[in-house]
Amino acid sequence: MPDALDATPYDALLLLSFGGPEGPDDVVPFLENVTRGRGIPKERLKEVGQHYFLFGGVSPINDQNRALLDALRKDFAEHGLDLPVYWGNRNWAPYLTDTLREMVADGRRRILVLATSAYASYSGCRQYRENLADALATLETEGLELPKIDKLRHYFNHPGFVEPMIDGVLRSLEELPEDVRAGAHIAFTTHSIPTSAADTSGPVEVHGEGGAYVEQHLDVAQLIADAVRERTGIDHPWRLVYQSRSGAPHIPWLEPDICDHLEAAHTQGVPAVVMAPIGFVSDHMEVLYDLDTEAKAKAEELGLPLRRSATVGADPRFAAAVRELITERAAVERGQEVTPCALGALGPSHNLCPVGCCPARASHPAAAGADSPYT
Numbered sequence: 001m002p003d004a005l006d007a008t009p010y011d012a013l014l015l016l017s018f019g020g021p022e023g024p025d026d027v028v029p030f031l032e033n034v035t036r037g038r039g040i041p042k043e044r045l046k047e048v049g050q051h052y053f054l055f056g057g058v059s060p061i062n063d064q065n066r067a068l069l070d071a072l073r074k075d076f077a078e079h080g081l082d083l084p085v086y087w088g089n090r091n092w093a094p095y096l097t098d099t100l101r102e103m104v105a106d107g108r109r110r111i112l113v114l115a116t117s118a119y120a121s122y123s124g125c126r127q128y129r130e131n132l133a134d135a136l137a138t139l140e141t142e143g144l145e146l147p148k149i150d151k152l153r154h155y156f157n158h159p160g161f162v163e164p165m166i167d168g169v170l171r172s173l174e175e176l177p178e179d180v181r182a183g184a185h186i187a188f189t190t191h192s193i194p195t196s197a198a199d200t201s202g203p204v205e206v207h208g209e210g211g212a213y214v215e216q217h218l219d220v221a222q223l224i225a226d227a228v229r230e231r232t233g234i235d236h237p238w239r240l241v242y243q244s245r246s247g248a249p250h251i252p253w254l255e256p257d258i259c260d261h262l263e264a265a266h267t268q269g270v271p272a273v274v275m276a277p278i279g280f281v282s283d284h285m286e287v288l289y290d291l292d293t294e295a296k297a298k299a300e301e302l303g304l305p306l307r308r309s310a311t312v313g314a315d316p317r318f319a320a321a322v323r324e325l326i327t328e329r330a331a332v333e334r335g336q337e338v339t340p341c342a343l344g345a346l347g348p349s350h351n352l353c354p355v356g357c358c359p360a361r362a363s364h365p366a367a368a369g370a371d372s373p374y375t
């Protein structure tokens with residue numbers, strides 16, 4: 001047995017995810033949960049519902065989280081990290097509030113949260129913190145003693161997140177027909193968000209002009225492209241592109257869309273493309289529908305060879321990264337010196353979201369940040 005690792009003061013890890021439907025009857029109530037008060041056009045909701053129905057009303061995200069839970073528990077056991085792992089979702093069962101109630105009943109007082117979103121942005125960070133605050137508010141009305149909740153720093157540039165994606169891109173390149181492989185372009189994809197949300201993502205003092213969201217993705221894309229060049233000797237041209245746009249058409253969102261990009265690439269004579277969905281932690285519906293269904297159909301129509309590389313999912317290197325992030329943060333909380341691990345140009349992300357980080361359109365309490373009403 002290795003020496004026991006120290007998670008003190010934490011007594012539990014909470015895997016906090018998006019959640020997804022697990023059958024046709026779940027789809028509409030799930031979409032209602034996701035879009036409550038968010039002003040998404042009815043037409044878009046019908047369309048997104050169809051994406052789910054195409055796959056039997058089942059999102060792959062829950063099974064992927066179950067696999068990640070297994071990987072985390074296995075890794076912790078193998079490395080002597082004695083920390084129970086719980087799972088709660090923002091938009092579907094097991095619901096965050098129910099899990100948190102269970103954690104309190106189990107006597108958990110200091111909870112560390114791992115969100116299945118690696119980057120800054122309102123949708124990828126603050127919204128998770130708002131849902132934590134809402135869950136705490138509910139437990140408070142029930143007269144429960146509230147636990148203290150912290151959130152792990154953004155892990156987009158952690159080697160345990162980046163390295164599996166490098167392997168994935170290399171594998172996808174190898175899958176391309178040999179005659180087009182050397183000339184292939186890489187399209188790194190992430191979820192489009194409104195440009196107003198992109199511009200204000202991250203801590204105000206730290207990020208550049210266009211916000212942390214794009215900056216962080218560009219950092220990861222560059223890391224992967226550099227590693228691919230080192231391993232293959234070929235400098236594959238790349239670009240960061242976007243997918244899964246929703247919202248009203250007159251509101252600007254990040255562009256270009258992956259399908260428009262494929263068309264432009266084809267017109268310019270690009271012989272093949274590898275899509276690398278670096279914005280997502282696992283192969284959930286955005287990946288299955290927007291890339292594997294829609295973008296692949298577009299490529300077929302164009303006669304453009306296209307491969308989609310793997311997301312991190314339950315890769316053991318990602319589980320190990322989570323363990324390292326936990327012991328790192330626990331040491332910080334104990335007042336010890338640590339050297340946080342991060343690749344790329346941006347350095348390790350902040351541990352505590354400062355006031356005004358990734359602001360929402362409407363003010364809403366958010367937990368696990370400097371502006372949390374819960375301490």
Ligand SMILES: CC1=C(CCC(=O)O)c2cc3nc(cc4[nH]c(cc5[nH]c(cc1n2)c(C)c5CCC(=O)O)c(CCC(=O)O)c4C)C(CCC(=O)O)=C3C
Nearest residue numbers: 018020034038048059061116117123124191193246284285
């Ligand atoms: C940045 C980002 C991530 C990555 C970070 C993270 O992972 O958190 C993400 C993940 C996900 N988004 C998901 C699903 C949905 N997102 C929607 C809507 C929206 N997402 C947005 C952004 C993001 N979303 C935004 C700006 C909107 C517009 C409405 C709003 O301002 O809030 C809608 C409503 C319909 C539509 O408009 O598409 C659905 C159904 C699922 C589950 C998939 C599954 O079931 O497998 C996952 C993992």
Ligand SMILES: [Fe+2]
Nearest residue numbers: 123191244286
């Ligand atoms: Fe989304």
